[in-house]
Amino acid sequence: MFTTVLIANRGEIxxxxxRTLRSMGIRSVAVYSDADAGARHVRLADAAVRLGPAPASQSxxxxxxxxxxARATGAEAIHPGYGFLAENAAFAQACADAGIVxxxxEAESIRVMGDKITAKNAVKARGVPTVPGIAKPGLSNGELAAAAPGIGYPMLIKPSAGGGGKGMHVVQTEDQLAGSLEAARREAAASFGDDTLFIERYVTTPRHIEVQVLADAHGNxxxxxxxxCSLQRRHQKVxxxxxxxxxxxxxxxRIGEAACETARSVGYRGxxxxxxxxxxxxxxxxFFMExxxxxxxxxxxxEEVTGVDLVEQQLRVAAGQPLELDQxxxxxxxxxxxxxxYAEDPAAGFLPTGGRVEHVRHPEGEGVRVDTALEDGLTVSIxxxxxxxxxxxxxxxxxxxxxxxxxxLENTAVVGFTTNxxxxRALLQWPAVVAGDLDTGLIARAFDSIEFAVPGxxxxxxxxxxxDAARGSSAAPWQRRDGWRLGAPAPRRFPLVAADGTRRTVLLTGTVDAPAVLPAPDDGRSGALPALVKRRGQDVTVTIGGVGRSFTAVVGPEGVQFTRLGALFDIRRVHADHSIQGEAESxxxxxxxxxxxxxxxxxxxxDVVAEGDAVIVVEAMKMEHVIRSTVAGTVALHAxxxxxxxxxxxLAVITPEENASTDDEEGAA
Known part of the structure; x- marks a missing residue:
């Protein structure tokens, strides 16, 4: 067995x-970019090496x-985790050439299975069922179109390289085919540097089911x-x-044996x-997909239903040991x-969020496991x-x-930015999910009916x-500005605004004792709610619990963020000169x-743009968002x-047309 293993990845994986390396007595080496210098995986490892700047391409x-x-730390083997270099044949070959496991x-198995056309043909030769279609390298749009009648509609155009749904197009009718082929080819070339396409029958109401295999170097x-894995959004599992x-x-x-045959088709190991x-x-x-x-x-x-540690099995197979498990x-x-x-906002179309984790609370209890790298103060990078x-x-x-x-999930909190x-939690209580009646289109169909929490x-x-508590509790009575006085305290007025623009004014009377006077839980029982208070600088983290559900808040004198049932509420105090940007659609x-x-x-x-024209495109966490002009006028770019x-x-300011034309007329005069 290895004595030192380097993990070429980051975060929770x-x-x-x-965790498994430590249980097996193997020394671990972490790598990190500048963005992850203070990350949890860096501290957990026995050694850590900086790779480079934050961009993944440079680290x-x-x-x-x-x-x-790996060479500098004496690592005999590298675990790639998932993502990054995990399915990179060139990296696997480079490790072999360097004498590192x-x-x-092996690289050849990765190459064959990394190309959907060669993978489909390899497993078909072993009798594994594949979706009817045409999958040959080098086919032109005309050749693909000529094969379409024999496949039938609806059909699915797919790039041979890559994944994540990029370049995939569902074609319902013949008149859509030519345009979809051109679009798919452009997207495949841009995303993967390879515009090879193939077509297969589109399976309606598909379920995505995958089989875990283990194979050693001895033929087992x-x-x-x-x-x-059918619950997906934008072709990504959730x-x-x-x-x-x-x-x-x-x-x-039957499906398990088909998966084993797939592994045998490329002499798979691991x-x-x-x-x-x-x-x-x-x-x-x-039908085999990939x-x-x-x-x-x-x-x-x-791992939970079999009791098998898959990372341990990977290590043993890579070290040349035969599988000790039989079917x-x-x-x-x-x-x-x-x-x-995910660090994303589902209510805003699953846009990425991210930022500083002000506070995190992970769930505990019987039958609960959390794989995470989150901790207070961590910055989640874009x-x-x-x-x-x-x-x-x-x-x-x-x-x-x-x-x-x-x-x-009701007892999971990430305070600092919106998550999913x-x-x-709402999806797991959707009737079809409760019944196990799943398919890959369920989220898209149900999404508009899911109600997201708004502050009340x-x-x-x-x-x-x-x-009120944060403003009043940190100072001596004579220095406080919360209305404290001898006798009955003065009322305190709080004009507030939430992140969604909702405004309320709250008038408080009585003493400053927030944890004791907070409303009782939703179950209607009365009584004070016990609170755990933690101060960090000017902010206070308060975890409030009791007979009902608990929630965690990070609060300062001018604002508060807290979660309830997974929803993040961000509420700020509004001053006289405060304005909310983006209140008007125009x-x-x-x-x-x-x-x-x-x-x-x-x-x-x-440039002069019309309402709805694309002005700027922002990319974050593998997602692009096009920002369009909300008015017609002249663009002034700020990025x-x-x-x-x-x-x-x-990012930009649009001077409306009427303002621009008035300026022109005045200039001409």
Whole structure:
């Protein structure tokens, strides 16, 4: 077994790998960019090496820098985690050439499975079912169109390289085909540097089911059951579970054997995942989609129902040891669900957020597991993927696992920026999800019916009470400005505004004792709520609990942020000169809806634009957002390509047409 292993990754997966390394007595080496210098995985590891600046291309994706770090620390092996270099054949080959063990499959297996056309043909030759279609390299748009009648509509155009839904187009009718092929080819070339396309039948109401496999270098291949990953938004998974509520035992055995055959088709070694598409109305059918030649984000649900540490198995296989598990040793026990916590705002179309974590509270309890790197004071950077933590629950059956997850999310708090916790909690209580009636389009259909929390009278009063306490408790009575006086205290007036623009004025009377006078929990019971108070500088973190649900607030004299059932409420005090930018839809000032980097400016300074024209494009966490003019007029850009911008930062100002024309007329006179 290895004595030292380097983890070529960051965040929660780096912490997860370190946990297993420590249990096996193996020395761990972390790597980090400048953005992660103070990150949790850096402190957990036995040693840490700086790779470079924050951009991944100059740090985590720099193959030579990673190999140099391994050589400098004496690491015999590198664990790639997932993302970054995990499925990079060139990196696997570079490790082999350097005499360092890559904890994963050989480079050739990654190459074959990394190209969807070669992967589809390889597994088809082994008798694994594939979606009907045409998959050959080098086909022109005309050749693809000529094959379309034999496939039938609707059909799906897919790039051979890459993933994440980029370049994928559903074509419903023949007249849509030519335009969709051209668009898909452009997008594939721009995203992956490879415009190769193929077409396959589009499966309506598809379910995304994947099978975990393990294979060693001695010819042994087993599977560890399946995971249901159908709950997705923008082709990205948000909730996964094991086993699937759809499959019966006979189908489970058949799909598991198909996954093993897929691994055998490329002489696979290590942990991998074979992804299948299953028609919801025909659950005994399944078709191969692709193979992920790495550990998956959702691997904990398989660990929870099998009791197998997949990272340990990866290490043992990479060290040349044969699998000690046979297929009959794998028994699925109970049910497990995983939710991915993202730094994003679902109510704003899942726009990335991020920023400083003022306070984090992770759930605890029976059957609850958290894989995370979050901690108080951490800055969540826009340079990387928006997933910041995972909550995993186990139950004796699916309903127990689901109920535990709902309760766990109710007691999860990330204060500082908006996350998707509230959305996940609501989704898990959606009737179709409760019933296990899933498909990859469910979130898109249900989204408009999910109501997101907005601040009400209770939230504004709580904010005022907490701000009142923060203003009054930090000074001696003669120095306080909260209305304190001998005798009855003077009323205190709090004009407040929430992040969504909602305004309320709260009038407080009585003594400054916020935790004791906060409203009782939603269950209607009375009594004071016990509070845990922690002071940091001018801000106070208050965790308030009791017989009902608890919540955590970070409060200062001028504002408060707190979470309830996953929803983040940001309420500030309004002064006489305070104005809320963006209240009117036709505001001529265009601001960034998320922290990010200016990717492109379709217009130049001084150009005239119409209402709805694209003015600037911001990119963050693998997502692009086009910011359009809300009025017609002349553009004044306040940001340039490559600029890092914050949420709410002014990017451009449009001088409306009527103002511009008046200036012209005056100048002419």
């Amino acid at each position: 780096a912490c997860r790998v370190i 985590y994706l720099d193959i030579e820098a990673v190999l140099a770090a 890559f904890i994963g499959p 291949v087993i599977h560890l059951g399946e995971r249901e 909730i996964e579970e094991a086993p699937s509520p759809l499959l019966d035992e006979a189908t489970r055995a 942990a991998g995942t074979v992804e299948f598409i299953v028609p919801a109305d025909s659950p005994d059918e399944f 193979m992920n030649t790495r550990l998956q984000v959702e691997h904990p649900v398989t 009959e040793d794998i028994v699925l026990n109970g049910h497990s669900i995983e939710t991915r916590i 340079d990387y993927d928006p997933m910041i933590a995972k909550v995993i629950t186990w139950g004796r059956d699916r309903e127990e696992a689901r109920a535990r997850m709902v309760a766990a 916790i509230e959305f996940l 009278e209770r939230e504004f009063r709580e904010a005022a009470l907490l701000m 505001n001529p000032t265009l601001t960034s809806p998320m922290p990010g980097t200016v990717l492109v400016t379709p217009v130049a300074d001084g 340039s390509v490559g600029d890092a911008v914050s949420r709410g930062q002014a």
